[in-house]
Amino acid sequence: MMKLLLPFSITPDLEALSEEDWALQPDLKVDTSFTPLDWNSFDESALEMSLKLSDNGASGSFCFHRCALTVGGMPSDRFLKTLAALKFDELVRIDPGDADLRFRPEVVARVIADFAQAQAHPDFILMGRQTQVGDNACTPLLTAELLGWPCVTQVTALELADKHRLRVTGAVDGGTAVQTVSAPCVLSIGDAPCTYLRVPTLKDKMAYGKKPITLLRLSDFPGAEALLSGSNAELRSLVPIRKEREGVLIEADTPEEKAEILYRDYLKGRLNRL
Amino acid sequence: MKGILVLNACTNDYPDQCRLLAGFLKQRANGIEADTAVVFHKEEAGHDELLRAVPVQKAVLIGLPQARTETMLNQLAELGGSGETAVYLFAGNCFGSELAVRMGQRCGGTFMAAVDGVQCSGEQITVTKSVYGGHMEAEFALKKAPYCLSVSRSCAEPEEGTGRSAVAAEERTVREGPENGFSEDYTLIPGKEEKNLETAPFILAAGWGAKSREGVESMAQAAEKMGAEFGVSRPVAMNAWAPMSSLIGVSGVMTKPEICIAAGVSGAPAFYAGIEKSGFIVSVNSDPRAPIHRKSNVAIVDDWHKVLRRLSEISEKPLKATRKNEE
Numbered sequence: 001m002m003k004l005l006l007p008f009s010i011t012p013d014l015e016a017l018s019e020e021d022w023a024l025q026p027d028l029k030v031d032t033s034f035t036p037l038d039w040n041s042f043d044e045s046a047l048e049m050s051l052k053l054s055d056n057g058a059s060g061s062f063c064f065h066r067c068a069l070t071v072g073g074m075p076s077d078r079f080l081k082t083l084a085a086l087k088f089d090e091l092v093r094i095d096p097g098d099a100d101l102r103f104r105p106e107v108v109a110r111v112i113a114d115f116a117q118a119q120a121h122p123d124f125i126l127m128g129r130q131t132q133v134g135d136n137a138c139t140p141l142l143t144a145e146l147l148g149w150p151c152v153t154q155v156t157a158l159e160l161a162d163k164h165r166l167r168v169t170g171a172v173d174g175g176t177a178v179q180t181v182s183a184p185c186v187l188s189i190g191d192a193p194c195t196y197l198r199v200p201t202l203k204d205k206m207a208y209g210k211k212p213i214t215l216l217r218l219s220d221f222p223g224a225e226a227l228l229s230g231s232n233a234e235l236r237s238l239v240p241i242r243k244e245r246e247g248v249l250i251e252a253d254t255p256e257e258k259a260e261i262l263y264r265d266y267l268k269g270r271l272n273r274l
Numbered sequence: 275m276k277g278i279l280v281l282n283a284c285t286n287d288y289p290d291q292c293r294l295l296a297g298f299l300k301q302r303a304n305g306i307e308a309d310t311a312v313v314f315h316k317e318e319a320g321h322d323e324l325l326r327a328v329p330v331q332k333a334v335l336i337g338l339p340q341a342r343t344e345t346m347l348n349q350l351a352e353l354g355g356s357g358e359t360a361v362y363l364f365a366g367n368c369f370g371s372e373l374a375v376r377m378g379q380r381c382g383g384t385f386m387a388a389v390d391g392v393q394c395s396g397e398q399i400t401v402t403k404s405v406y407g408g409h410m411e412a413e414f415a416l417k418k419a420p421y422c423l424s425v426s427r428s429c430a431e432p433e434e435g436t437g438r439s440a441v442a443a444e445e446r447t448v449r450e451g452p453e454n455g456f457s458e459d460y461t462l463i464p465g466k467e468e469k470n471l472e473t474a475p476f477i478l479a480a481g482w483g484a485k486s487r488e489g490v491e492s493m494a495q496a497a498e499k500m501g502a503e504f505g506v507s508r509p510v511a512m513n514a515w516a517p518m519s520s521l522i523g524v525s526g527v528m529t530k531p532e533i534c535i536a537a538g539v540s541g542a543p544a545f546y547a548g549i550e551k552s553g554f555i556v557s558v559n560s561d562p563r564a565p566i567h568r569k570s571n572v573a574i575v576d577d578w579h580k581v582l583r584r585l586s587e588i589s590e591k592p593l594k595a596t597r598k599n600e601e
Contacts, residue, residue, distance in 0.1 A: 015542050030410070153371075176465065193518060194512070231417075233416055238413075249575065250572060263589065
């Protein structure tokens with residue numbers, strides 16, 4: 001059996017926010033509490049790739065043990081229940097309480113590393129390369145460093161090589177690297193096409209969806225909690241980024257007429273000068 | 275504050291890394307005096323050629339059998355562990371983004387990925403970077419050296435011809451140790467450089483509004499007819515409606531065409547970063563509230579399919595045909 005630990009995060013739909021919604025609160029936070037939540041897209045790829053390992057005919061009856069772990073509040077439970085219905089074996093939520101972890105990847109990495117060492121004992125940790133709010137792009141790398149494990153980044157495809165190893169494809173500068181990787185290792189998932197998380201069947205939701213979620217608190221991880229008292233990178237300010245142009249609207253009765261105006265008034269001269 | 279550039283000459287984007295970091299130092303960094311570059315290279319690489327591209331005075335050349343980050347990290351940890359207060363700058367490509375964070379952690383310093391700017395004043399150092407998916411800019415005060423920063427690929431205009439024939443301050447060759455024992459059969463497959471999005475003067479970019487593989491193919495045909503290169507946003511590439519090599523944005527190609535038509539694109543910052551240096555942007559999206567309209571020079575609120583079909587019919591001199599005739 002190969003043990004996989006899958007840390008994931010959920011994210012507010014930032015594209016749903018209007019310009020006014022980016023007004024800051026006094027504590028340098030943006031109120032995203034009213035926006036819909038979704039999987040962090042890179043973590044979603046990691047979760048789906050872990051399931052695809054079992055789909056592959058070559059894996060035969062080989063058994064994977066999947067433990068999904070998230071650091072987040074109660075809204076995360078809905079997502080953990082989806083993973084339960086997808087037959088994930090263990091579901092763990094670590095409640096951060098009031099801690100602001102947006103720009104604290106070292107705290108999240110410490111939680112993941114401590115959980116891996118003390119409880120999950122995984123062969124591989126699969127996680128997305130970055131979250132959307134913090135844009136830190138650090139957590140998998142720090143997790144590997146804290147554990148003293150190697151890390152393969154920008155992973156785009158996985159296959160089972162044998163009962164201890166995975167065949168890993170990843171993007172590197174100038175091409176693609178393919179390698180057979182032994183446990184233990186952290187795999188940081190990048191832009192992996194066709195890895196939207198599958199939808200559980202109604203039957204599986206009924207049969208597996210009520211699996212209990214293990215709830216832990218940040219205080220259960222003293223090493224991580226201790227890091228909260230100070231950061232090597234302290235947030236000083238947040239400013240909305242505005243990148244606007246003229247946005248001249250072409251108006252006409254039909255799309256064809258609009259295309260003609262676009263070509264005649266704006267493109268023809270520019271194309272001729274190229 | 276002392277600055278040290280870290281460059282990876284094992285990959286074919288080495289000249290781009292040099293130009294990006296030279297541009298960053300000139301345009302986006304204040305108070306950094308960078309005079310040294312650490313250059314990882316393949317053993318067989320010609321040192322003179324490597325040194326010509328280095329945008330600072332001195333270089334430490336480190337020869338490797340293969341471009342493996344674990345091996346590079348061991349070297350960097352040795353370098354950063356000296357206790358010297360310095361800023362290490364890495365290009366924000368795959369290698370640089372990984373090495374900056376892991377080196378910072380390994381050396382007990384401060385790390386940050388995709389930094390847009392650095393300000394140093396005495397021992398004080400602050401950096402800016404985009405957060406919230408590109409909607410906000412954050413400023414951070416960094417507290418503990420060494421400061422290991424990877425530089426955002428879109429923050430600075432690359433500096434051309436900055437190579438000043440650096441002097442090799444040190445040359446060494448490193449044998450691979452046990453650090454790569456976790457990995458077997460490591461094979462590097464060079465990417466196909468079929469597309470020329472980075473330098474294309476005219477681009478048609480397709481977004482999620484294409485709705486299907488057929489929609490994307492229809493847009494690609496319109497691009498072909500108009501003589502434009504064709505690129506896509508991340509959702510399109512993630513659905514495998516177009517190859518990853520055509521991905522535009524922070525995960526893909528950063529373009530700077532004279533003209534960019536963004537069709538069916540919402541205007542999410544991660545995508546827009548890839549076209550923001552365009553000379554002229556046209557948006558075509560049936561949703562009048564799509565943010566791309568405010569970020570374009572000219573906007574059409576309508577069905578992209580009909581607009582592009584007509585546009586491709588009336589484009590009199592397709593650029594590609596003109597070029598072929600000239601050749």
